[in-house]
Amino acid sequence: MEELAIEVRGLRKTYDDFVAVDGIDFEVRRGEIFGLLGPNGAGKTTTLECLEGLRDADEGEMLVGGVDPGSNRKKLYRGIGVQLQSGSLPGYMTVREALRLFGAHRGVTPDPGIPARLGLAEHMDTQYAALSTGQKRRTDLALAILHRPGVLFLDEPTAGLDVSTRIALHGIIEELRESGTTVILSTHDMAEAEELADRVAILIRGRIAAIGSPRDLTATGHGMTRISARTTGASLGCGAFADFRPEGEYFVGFTTTPGPAVMRIMDHISRAGDTLVDLRVERPSLEERFLEMVRDESA
Amino acid sequence: MKTVALHYSFEFLAGMRNRTLLLMNYLMPLGFYALVGTMMAQINPFFGDQMIPAMVAFAILSGTIMGLPTPLIESREGGILRSFRVHGFSAAPLLAMPAITTAVHTGLVAAVITLTAPMLFDAPAPTDPWTFVLITALLAFALSGLGSLIGVVSAGSKVAILWQQLIYLPSMILGGLMIPVEILPDAFARVAHLLPATYGMQAFLGGAFGMESLYSPAAAAGVLFAGGIAAFGLALYLFSWDDKNGGRRGHPALAALALLPYAIGAIFLVS
Numbered sequence: 041m042e043e044l045a046i047e048v049r050g051l052r053k054t055y056d057d058f059v060a061v062d063g064i065d066f067e068v069r070r071g072e073i074f075g076l077l078g079p080n081g082a083g084k085t086t087t088l089e090c091l092e093g094l095r096d097a098d099e100g101e102m103l104v105g106g107v108d109p110g111s112n113r114k115k116l117y118r119g120i121g122v123q124l125q126s127g128s129l130p131g132y133m134t135v136r137e138a139l140r141l142f143g144a145h146r147g148v149t150p151d152p153g154i155p156a157r158l159g160l161a162e163h164m165d166t167q168y169a170a171l172s173t174g175q176k177r178r179t180d181l182a183l184a185i186l187h188r189p190g191v192l193f194l195d196e197p198t199a200g201l202d203v204s205t206r207i208a209l210h211g212i213i214e215e216l217r218e219s220g221t222t223v224i225l226s227t228h229d230m231a232e233a234e235e236l237a238d239r240v241a242i243l244i245r246g247r248i249a250a251i252g253s254p255r256d257l258t259a260t261g262h263g264m265t266r267i268s269a270r271t272t273g274a275s276l277g278c279g280a281f282a283d284f285r286p287e288g289e290y291f292v293g294f295t296t297t298p299g300p301a302v303m304r305i306m307d308h309i310s311r312a313g314d315t316l317v318d319l320r321v322e323r324p325s326l327e328e329r330f331l332e333m334v335r336d337e338s339a
Numbered sequence: 340m341k342t343v344a345l346h347y348s349f350e351f352l353a354g355m356r357n358r359t360l361l362l363m364n365y366l367m368p369l370g371f372y373a374l375v376g377t378m379m380a381q382i383n384p385f386f387g388d389q390m391i392p393a394m395v396a397f398a399i400l401s402g403t404i405m406g407l408p409t410p411l412i413e414s415r416e417g418g419i420l421r422s423f424r425v426h427g428f429s430a431a432p433l434l435a436m437p438a439i440t441t442a443v444h445t446g447l448v449a450a451v452i453t454l455t456a457p458m459l460f461d462a463p464a465p466t467d468p469w470t471f472v473l474i475t476a477l478l479a480f481a482l483s484g485l486g487s488l489i490g491v492v493s494a495g496s497k498v499a500i501l502w503q504q505l506i507y508l509p510s511m512i513l514g515g516l517m518i519p520v521e522i523l524p525d526a527f528a529r530v531a532h533l534l535p536a537t538y539g540m541q542a543f544l545g546g547a548f549g550m551e552s553l554y555s556p557a558a559a560a561g562v563l564f565a566g567g568i569a570a571f572g573l574a575l576y577l578f579s580w581d582d583k584n585g586g587r588r589g590h591p592a593l594a595a596l597a598l599l600p601y602a603i604g605a606i607f608l609v610s
Contacts, residue, residue, distance in 0.1 A: 094424055094580070117427035127422035130349075130414065132356040142426050144342040167356070183426065286392050 043070040044103075045222035046091065047189050051100035053086050057247030062087040062246035063100070068158065068239075069223065071154050073217050075149060075237035075254075076226040079334055082228045082243040085195065091224070092122050092193055099301075105203040124182045125226075131169030135160055135179050138168065139186065146187040153303050154182050157212060159205050161224045191222045197233060210236060228329035258329045264294035268320040269305055274314035281305070290318075298323070309331060346432060353410075363406035364444035364579075367482045368398035370383040373451050376460040379517075386517075388550070390462040393516040393541035395449040395475055396536050402445040403482040404489070404507045407437055408499045411490030418570060420580045430578040434571070435491070435492075438483035442476070451474050463548065471547035474560060478539035481563040483587050484570025485535065491574045492591035506534065515540035521553060531597055532605035554608045565600035 053061040063082040068074040076084045089095040091102060093116050102109055105119045129138055135155065142148040155161050158178040163171060164316055171179065177200055184192060194213070196269040197208045203232035213223055213236060225231055233240050234254045239249040268290040269276060276291040278286060281304075284293035295301040298321050309316050354360045366552070372394045377387045386393075411434075414420050423433060456462035465471035485506060493499035511517065513527055515538035520528055533536045540558035545552025552559070573596060577589055 094421060094425065114427065114429075117425060120425075122425035124418065124421060124425060126418045127425070129422060130353060130410075132353040133349060137345070141342065141349060144345050145426060145428065176566045180422070183422075194563055303483040 041104050044068065044262060045070040045072070045105060046074075046102070046224070047089075047103045048087075048091070049101045049332060051087065051090060051102060053083075053090060053095065054098055059246050061090070061097075062137060064246070066247050068077070068222055070222055071217060071220050072238045073213065073223040073225060073236050074223060075203055075233035075240035076243065077230070077233055077240050077330060078226075078243035079292050083246040084243055086191055087243070088195055088224065092124075093117070110229070114252075119190045121184035121187065121192040123177070123192075123194050123197055124186040125199075127180055128169040128176075129179070129332055131167060133168050134165050135171070135182075136164040137184060142183045148187045150182075150186045154186060154212075157208050159208070174179055174202065174205065178205065178209075183259070185212070185216065188216075188219065189221060190225065192216060193224045193226075195226045196228065197225065198227070198229060218259055227245065230325065230330055234271055234326040240326070242333055244334060249337060251331050254326045258285040258324050258326055266292065266320075266322045267301055267305070267323065268292045268318075268322075269299060269309075269316065270318040271309055271314045271315035271316055273312065275309050275314035276305070282307075290320075342434070346436050347440065352445065354440055354444050357410070358407065360406050360444075364402045364441065365448060365521045367401045367405075368394070368445070370446050371397060371401075373454075376456065376462075378459055380394070385464050387460060389515075389519075389540070389544060389548070390460060391453055391456050391465065392540055392548065394452045394456070396478060396514070396516055396539050396543070397511070398448040398452065399445045399475070399479050399482050399539075400507055400510055400536060402448070403438075403479065403486040404503050404510075405486075407441055407486030408490035408493060408503060409496055411487065412438060412493055412496050412499055414477045415579065415581060418581065424580050430575060430580075432518060434574055434578065436486050438571075439485055441483055441486070442479040444477065445479055465547040466549040467544075467547050468557075469542065471509065474539065474542045474547055474556075474563075475569070476565040477542070477560050478535060479565035479568065481535040482541070484567040484574065488574040488577070488594050488597055491577050491579070492594045510534045510536035512538070529605050529609055532609050533601045535563055535566055535601065538566075538601070538604060550604045557609055558604070562600050562604040566597065569600055570597040 043066050048064060048066050050063050050065060051061055052063045076087065078084050085109060086095065090097045091104050091109055093113045096110055104116060106118065107116045109116050114333065115283065139150040139155065155164060158181060160175065160178055160182060163175055168176065168179065181197060198209055201209065217223060225233065225237060239251065239253050242249045270290045281293060284291045302321060354364055365367040377392065404473050441566065453465065457464045469493050489499055489502045493502060513523060513531035516536065520537060523531060538559040541554065542550040542551040543562065543594065546556030573594055577591060577593060
């Protein structure tokens, strides 16, 4: 049986009359990257903050690393790392001071490789208030991972980051997973979730609308797979396939059965004595599936 | 221990880097000391006799009541306390560190005033230096407790200013810093005894300067100690990590209990 890092049963949280989280259940396996996706106000941050011990749930049971976040926060915070979406540090604290203070509190010596990889090496003596938004988020992240936590919560970790830092961050997250850290990733960036997450849960109006691997979720939608083909000749033109249309040098079509469709195209090209130059099969993205689900829920 | 040392050193440096804290901890008390020392001695020749305790009490009031609450409120509103929480910090050091460093900053200012006033303004030095240090520490403890409590219970900086001024201005006017409490009408004298500065002045005069005081300096010191304990205890009890999560343990109005030791003193010590 796989070891669970997080167990949530019937989690419910309301703010006056507004139901932010409406009795959700999910599990996260140890060493997994688990994405929490949803539109604004779907309950992602409330869910995360209940798991992080920042909010008390109205109903339900939660275990994070075997600890109930509502009743044993001291033990909880020893085992988790958190990068808050709305967190901050004292404006007059330098990056170096923050790493030393939080490292000492955690009982670890900060690994100098972490600030270097997050592009903070040149800003170690800069005060937090003088850092750019991206540098602040990287500092928050460096603090969250400096003690190699068992469970890492990341709330919009790459918001405001440039491409190279983002790639470096993805590398660090994957390394953490390799070393056994469980990562809970809340993000609006579907491409990021699709690239990093082993499984995702899509939250809509406080309920889990879908849960599974990005591949499984995209496969269950009514989205069509896009097939683009380019040949040296014109075998795909002249109405060879009714559902294919020219787009620049390519012929592009959409299908729900990509396997047979590709076979059919290849066979046709071969019979026509034509030569295939390029063939692209693009399944529906998680973003398309996500938008589809949001539309369905709103309808 | 290393965490405590690092936390303390950061808080101390923050007091120097933050212009507002620099103003409240150093510039305002020392500037006011220079101004008052030059002018008040000419207006009121008797002021010189109590210049050192009055200016030390003023320095502590500035650093604690005016300086402590705002950074605490800004930390709560800006998510800084939440960040410390998820890294496993508890509330006590987050309240204690700024209070301790403020006490050290004001202690440095008190030392400057105490060492220079006899030379510059012919003010009498403390006759019992150790008692003077003890009372300075007790007054800083009591007032930093109130400053922390204001920061904990105020919904925002604007509300905090109201509470700050409610302690600061009456302390200046009625607390014996500018006008001796004994010449105040009875009702004003009782109101003055709801403020820590009044007890601090009486303890300074009777305990450290060999002058007459309205009651035993030890009793005044006891009230300050009890007031400090009550204020810090309530600040810890009412502490909330953020404004969004309504996790406060009691109603902010409970903060008024911090004045209870002073109210008891006003009833039993003021004849």
